[in-house]
Amino acid sequence: MGKKRSGGGLTGPQQAAKFLGVSVLSGVVLAGIAIPGAGALGLAAKGTVEGFDEIPANLKTPPLSQRTTILDAEGGLIATVYSRDRQVVPITAISPYMQKAIVAIEDSRFYEHGAVDLKGILRAVNRNAQEGGAAQGASTLTQQYVKNVFVEEAGNDETKVREAQEKSLGRKIRELKYSIQVEEELGKQKILENYLNITYFGQQAYGIESAAQRYFSKPAKDLTLDESALLAGVVQSPSRFDPVNDSQEATKRRNIVLQRMADVKNVSQAEADAAKAKPVKLKVTRPKNGCITAVKGAGFFCDYVRNSFLDDTAFGKTREERAKVWNQGGLTVRTTLDPQSQDSVNESIKDHVDQDDKVATAVTLVQPGSGRVLAMGQSKPYGFGKDETQINFSVDKKMGGSNFGFPTGSTFKAFVAAAAIERGLPPTKMYPAPYDMDYPSPVQTCGDKPWVNTAKDHVENETESEVGPYGMKEAMAKSVNTYFVEMISEIGLCPVIEMTSKLGVIPANGTKLPEGPAIALGTAGMSPLTMANAYATFANRGVYCTPVAIESITDSHGKALTVPKSKCGRAMTERTADTINTLLLGVVDSGTGQQSGLSDRQSAGKTGTTDSRYNAWFVGYTPNMSGATWVGSGGAKQVSMENITIGGQYYDKVFGGGLPGPIWKQAVSGALSGREAPGFTTVNIPDTPSPAAGGKPTGKPTKPGKPGRDGKPGDGRPGGQAAAGATGGTPGGTGGDGEGGDDPLAGITIPPGIIGGRD
Numbered sequence: 001m002g003k004k005r006s007g008g009g010l011t012g013p014q015q016a017a018k019f020l021g022v023s024v025l026s027g028v029v030l031a032g033i034a035i036p037g038a039g040a041l042g043l044a045a046k047g048t049v050e051g052f053d054e055i056p057a058n059l060k061t062p063p064l065s066q067r068t069t070i071l072d073a074e075g076g077l078i079a080t081v082y083s084r085d086r087q088v089v090p091i092t093a094i095s096p097y098m099q100k101a102i103v104a105i106e107d108s109r110f111y112e113h114g115a116v117d118l119k120g121i122l123r124a125v126n127r128n129a130q131e132g133g134a135a136q137g138a139s140t141l142t143q144q145y146v147k148n149v150f151v152e153e154a155g156n157d158e159t160k161v162r163e164a165q166e167k168s169l170g171r172k173i174r175e176l177k178y179s180i181q182v183e184e185e186l187g188k189q190k191i192l193e194n195y196l197n198i199t200y201f202g203q204q205a206y207g208i209e210s211a212a213q214r215y216f217s218k219p220a221k222d223l224t225l226d227e228s229a230l231l232a233g234v235v236q237s238p239s240r241f242d243p244v245n246d247s248q249e250a251t252k253r254r255n256i257v258l259q260r261m262a263d264v265k266n267v268s269q270a271e272a273d274a275a276k277a278k279p280v281k282l283k284v285t286r287p288k289n290g291c292i293t294a295v296k297g298a299g300f301f302c303d304y305v306r307n308s309f310l311d312d313t314a315f316g317k318t319r320e321e322r323a324k325v326w327n328q329g330g331l332t333v334r335t336t337l338d339p340q341s342q343d344s345v346n347e348s349i350k351d352h353v354d355q356d357d358k359v360a361t362a363v364t365l366v367q368p369g370s371g372r373v374l375a376m377g378q379s380k381p382y383g384f385g386k387d388e389t390q391i392n393f394s395v396d397k398k399m400g401g402s403n404f405g406f407p408t409g410s411t412f413k414a415f416v417a418a419a420a421i422e423r424g425l426p427p428t429k430m431y432p433a434p435y436d437m438d439y440p441s442p443v444q445t446c447g448d449k450p451w452v453n454t455a456k457d458h459v460e461n462e463t464e465s466e467v468g469p470y471g472m473k474e475a476m477a478k479s480v481n482t483y484f485v486e487m488i489s490e491i492g493l494c495p496v497i498e499m500t501s502k503l504g505v506i507p508a509n510g511t512k513l514p515e516g517p518a519i520a521l522g523t524a525g526m527s528p529l530t531m532a533n534a535y536a537t538f539a540n541r542g543v544y545c546t547p548v549a550i551e552s553i554t555d556s557h558g559k560a561l562t563v564p565k566s567k568c569g570r571a572m573t574e575r576t577a578d579t580i581n582t583l584l585l586g587v588v589d590s591g592t593g594q595q596s597g598l599s600d601r602q603s604a605g606k607t608g609t610t611d612s613r614y615n616a617w618f619v620g621y622t623p624n625m626s627g628a629t630w631v632g633s634g635g636a637k638q639v640s641m642e643n644i645t646i647g648g649q650y651y652d653k654v655f656g657g658g659l660p661g662p663i664w665k666q667a668v669s670g671a672l673s674g675r676e677a678p679g680f681t682t683v684n685i686p687d688t689p690s691p692a693a694g695g696k697p698t699g700k701p702t703k704p705g706k707p708g709r710d711g712k713p714g715d716g717r718p719g720g721q722a723a724a725g726a727t728g729g730t731p732g733g734t735g736g737d738g739e740g741g742d743d744p745l746a747g748i749t750i751p752p753g754i755i756g757g758r759d
Helices: 012-026 096-106 118-131 141-154 158-165 169-186 188-198 208-216 225-234 247-263 269-276 299-311 319-328 339-352 409-422 472-478 481-491 493-502 517-521 528-539 574-590 660-672 718-723
Strands: 068-071 077-081 332-335 360-366 373-378 436-438 458-460 543-545 550-554 568-570 604-609 615-622 625-632 642-646 649-653
Touching: 077 299, 096 141, 096 188, 096 225, 096 247, 141 158, 141 169, 141 188, 169 188, 188 208, 208 225, 225 247, 225 269, 247 269, 299 319, 299 332, 299 373, 299 550, 339 360, 339 373, 339 660, 360 528, 360 660, 373 660, 409 472, 409 481, 409 493, 409 517, 409 528, 409 574, 409 604, 409 615, 436 481, 458 481, 472 481, 472 574, 481 493, 481 517, 493 517, 528 543, 528 574, 528 604, 528 615, 528 625, 574 604, 604 660, 615 660, 625 660
Parallel strands: 068 332
Antiparallel strands: 068 077, 332 550, 360 373, 360 625, 436 458, 543 568, 604 615, 615 625, 642 649
8 A cells, every 4th residue: 555644645756656557547648637736746847737638639740851862963963961870670670589689678568568667667657756856767669659750840949959858757658648549550560771861879870770881881780689688778979879989888788688688588698698798790781871972973973952942931940840751861863964064074174173272162053044054063172081071162252152152264354345235335346455554443333432542552464465445245245344344434334244244253251242443453361163054144145144043842742742843034145145156156156265165166265374373264164065174272371273283284374274274174075075166156256456556565575375364463353443443452462463472362352350260
């Protein structure tokens, strides 16, 4: 008989314990009679359960988080990603030793009792009533399975996870009711199967199949007695009994499981003793999850797909909602990645830049008119090791790219020309274009206050022999700096800002383009994807399309999700686009990009090289493919590409046309091999007079054999930009070359007060 109070009755906890036991046995619980003594049992606050009937009748089991499969445009596998490494298997694929081990240590009477172990729960309630604490112990495997369902439903929400695991009688009562339902609907074997598939075994392994692969590199059906006991022991405390990090504790726990198996007659004592005598031998397989597993060098494209999903409100109102869908997994994501294009990009990168070079390259290809991202690769592979990185050099910061992108040099001149032509400036327009000059001042901005060259900064061309006057065609082909500075000074800064906005040309760090004439020389940091997609607008005769990487998505039930399509809109007239195409054809035919031209089809493009050779670019296109190639330093420490060996080849100076151009050429040639070769619609641009024959420009002519001619001092340097009043500045910038002494971050547009970062 239970101990009575002085008044002659049972205590509140004792009444509850007695009632709970009788209720379970008689089935009254299912009738919804409230449990008395709730207050005394600590069921207030979060754990309040005023009546058994108030608990929902049906346990809604969430789907287990699964792997998401990412496919290329032809259905080939790119990668599998998941938030929890789990492979669901049937009970027949789980070793009998494992089944017996988990039952022995977690619920040895599993096959004898119902949803609740009455003896165990009465014992636990009485013990905790005496100790004045919350209910502990006595959970059956069924109840543990129910708890794991709540944990799985909580996902990565730490607060909900804590609530699902709290040690309160209120939680146990909820588990009790749901456990009754589960036992009735599933039966013992299915419950055991579900439990072994849902529970956590440490080392990022969820479920027994992943655990067997993680610790022993074998399937769960092949687990031996000692291996099964080890894994069964881990469940109680995956961190404490982790065999990878604490073999001694794990061995002690394993032997406790083995002895328990012998005690309940699951194995003989001799078998248990023999297994105890074996040392723990692991064959660990590290997790292979996420974009690091991507094939075809598509790790960064895979990461871009993930970030595209998380960034798009089509997949959830908030980033948290979208992350929950992504982490739940079970998705099949068909992407825009073209296998032929990706293979060609990889091959070209491999042939020109080595992984361990001091500099890196990144190449991105897109399809004009659709915005489809066809290929994305870089020389520093996706990973965590030496000469590897998780920074995607091809995209903006918010999509996993570098903090500031990379100054684009003379490739920006095409945008200035497009803005000018759109405003009515004829392509025959001539400017004096001297070898060097002060930035013209004042220059009209988008606001009321014009830009003024208070620093008396100046700009110069590549060589002293480059002296105008020049027309637009020759100036574009030769990439004459002073010509485009004069152009932007005449039309003002606002038309250029408006044009780049229509072309999606936004600095990689998400800031606005600075309003200073130095932007004509590519001082702002951009990503290759941004540049490739902007130039695709020229190929598409003036219609800009936003980039897309996801073609379709189906969930774990095969239901199609709504996937946003590219948004297209006219950025300039067809006439303007055709004029730019004609100008950039000349760059490839007879200008700085001659080494970049394709032999089997028309191609256009523009070279770019920044001050001190910190960055070199080629952005080019055909009517059906646009691509950008960048070569430079991926880290905060900038490397001047002079007297340098890249890809096993020595370069005295790297120019946009000399290394990025050939990388682009090989990549695009392979990507378009066997595919149609449409031509451009061009316009007639009359030649303009060259400098007078009697003119005697000073200085040395360009040396023969130099690859490209656009590596001008001041061509895309932050010092000049800062001195021009654009964004803060680098003290010490001298005139137009902007080298400013030993500035370690020269060549990167850095907001005031920010040093370092992910670059």
